[in-house]
Amino acid sequence: MLSTVIPVAGLGTRSLPASKVIPKEMLPVFDRPIIQYIVEESIQSGASNIIFVTSKGKTAIEDHFDISFELEHLLERTKKTDLYKGIHALSREISIQSVRQKEQLGLGHAVLMAKNLIHTGPFGVLLGDDMIDSNPAGLKQLTNTYDLVKKNQAADIGVVMLSEVPDSEVSKYGICEIKSGTDFQITRCVEKPQPHETKSRFAILGRYLLPLDTFEILESQSRGALGEIQLTDALNALAKQGRLFGCVLKGQRFDAGDRLGFLKANIHYYLKSPMAQDVKNFLKEILK
Numbered sequence: 001m002l003s004t005v006i007p008v009a010g011l012g013t014r015s016l017p018a019s020k021v022i023p024k025e026m027l028p029v030f031d032r033p034i035i036q037y038i039v040e041e042s043i044q045s046g047a048s049n050i051i052f053v054t055s056k057g058k059t060a061i062e063d064h065f066d067i068s069f070e071l072e073h074l075l076e077r078t079k080k081t082d083l084y085k086g087i088h089a090l091s092r093e094i095s096i097q098s099v100r101q102k103e104q105l106g107l108g109h110a111v112l113m114a115k116n117l118i119h120t121g122p123f124g125v126l127l128g129d130d131m132i133d134s135n136p137a138g139l140k141q142l143t144n145t146y147d148l149v150k151k152n153q154a155a156d157i158g159v160v161m162l163s164e165v166p167d168s169e170v171s172k173y174g175i176c177e178i179k180s181g182t183d184f185q186i187t188r189c190v191e192k193p194q195p196h197e198t199k200s201r202f203a204i205l206g207r208y209l210l211p212l213d214t215f216e217i218l219e220s221q222s223r224g225a226l227g228e229i230q231l232t233d234a235l236n237a238l239a240k241q242g243r244l245f246g247c248v249l250k251g252q253r254f255d256a257g258d259r260l261g262f263l264k265a266n267i268h269y270y271l272k273s274p275m276a277q278d279v280k281n282f283l284k285e286i287l288k
């Protein structure tokens with residue numbers, strides 16, 4: 001059984017003022033909130049146990065995946081069959097649990113909150129700011145890599161999603177150095193370095209498949225960059241033991257926490273929808 005952790009406790013300062021009252025994960029991209037894409041990716045990747053790490057003011061996220069009898073009844077009565085089917089299925093096909101992160105002590109700390117709810121590894125971590133449109137689904141690409149690499153590895157391993165970034169973006173990400181001549185075995189991970197501090201340009205996107213003992217590593221870890229318990233430091237510990245591998249994303253990724261990234265994600269999903277031609281006509285019209 002694959003469990004996934006979806007940290008949603010962050011304040012979303014990059015999305016203010018839109019995210020002052022509405023959690024940033026609930027902002028809509030085309031016809032659904034960002035968090036629904038992340039949950040759907042989890043399901044497509046085989047997860048049956050999804051854990052939200054939440055905080056004050058985030059109950060709308062849990063409500064979104066709960067059963068709404070009034071709404072379902074209304075949609076059924078008014079014969080809005082497609083809407084009814086979508087909403088009915090989503091709230092029933094998954095088991096979602098929530099755990100609170102009472103203090104914001106970093107991404108590693110957020111993941112650690114899920115420790116008591118996960119009993120088998122590897123488990124997935126998906127960050128809501130990174131929206132991934134790909135086939136196979138983002139996290140599924142990690143489980144595929146895991147299955148391939150694990151055949152030749154006795155130890156429990158982790159896999160992270162990577163993508164190359166330009167020098168100007170190195171300091172926005174966790175960066176992984178790769179052992180040459182290997183299938184993306186990672187030798188070192190460093191959180192948000194300056195471009196001169198590492199030769200690598202392989203950035204971690206927000207998808208991780210981690211061995212169960214990651215929780216122990218996080219528990220014993222001292223605070224890292226920005227005074228926070230960084231997930232990247234736990235990855236570095238796995239890398240030092242030769243237990244961490246990279247998987248380069250095959251697909252598209254949008255940084256939904258960034259204004260331009262959010263707009264790009266919207267345009268992308270609108271252009272994949274039945275409304276695509278109307279959107280193209282409108283864009284042509286305003287760009288004249």
Ligand code: G1P
Nearest residue numbers: 107130172173174204205206232
């Ligand atoms: C987090 C991680 C970072 C990773 C990034 C991906 O950073 O700490 O290692 O590269 O997500 O989006 P954040 O964007 O939350 O600052």
